[in-house]
């Protein structure tokens with residue numbers, strides 16, 4: 001697997017490579033594997049045509065304001081962590097994704113055989129064709145516009161041709177009863193990271209995304225999104241009962257490799 005999670009502090013990772021890496025890399029230039037792993041997340045003309053191949057379905061980019069989310073971890077003139085007030089995925093969309101993840105996992109199993117002391121129980125999004133088709137479109141319509149608004153203070157200036165691009169993603173399953181119940185603090189190998197809750201918060205106790213600099217976990221309900229600079233130290237807070245499903249994705253900035261490394265290193269103490 002590719003470098004996606006890893007850190008000097010934690011050995012938790014989707015990758016064996018990052019175990020030995022001290023300075024985490026976050027750009028396509030430095031992680032050539034991202035050039036391939038991003039491809040399944042790019043919306044193509046083909047995706048946009050209907051079954052008879054004729055109609056191009058219009059893409060409707062949502063607009064967001066600071067009213068749509070709450071922000072924490074101030075840094076310079078912005079914040080490094082945000083959580084949405086409303087759902088980014090509807091309840092029905094969340095249920096559909098969990099259903100597909102469990103259906104595919106029944107056949108191929110949840111991936112638990114990765115390296116590290118705290119291997120994650122997850123399934124790569126590339127294994128979930130329906131979720132992937134939904135996500136490709138949703139990234140363009142909802143997630144990228146939201147991230148652009150949330151991180152506008154940091155991202156290269158408006159007319160710069162930067163492109164946010166998911167380079168890797170997973171459904172992570174926490175289960176208090178077996179398998180994985182937490183993910184130790186780590187940094188992700190990307191510029192921005194987000195996770196979307198896929199089941200209702202009342203279905204588990206504990207949980208949420210842990211942030212060392214807050215000394216607290218940020219909790220969201222089904223369909224809501226937590227987004228943060230990938231380099232801030234964070235983890236999956238332990239659940240003590242039930243199951244918690246999230247969709248996790250790692251976002252890079254296409255064509256801004258040097259900028260990405262600079263940004264990443266500038267917030268490493270956060």
Ligand SMILES: O=C(O)CCC(=O)C(=O)O
Pocket residue numbers: 005172183188195208209210234235236237246248
């Ligand atoms: O469980 C969470 O909220 C965090 C997950 C995470 O950090 C990751 O999968 O890299």
Ligand SMILES: [Fe+2]
Pocket residue numbers: 005186187188193234235
């Ligand atoms: Fe992470």
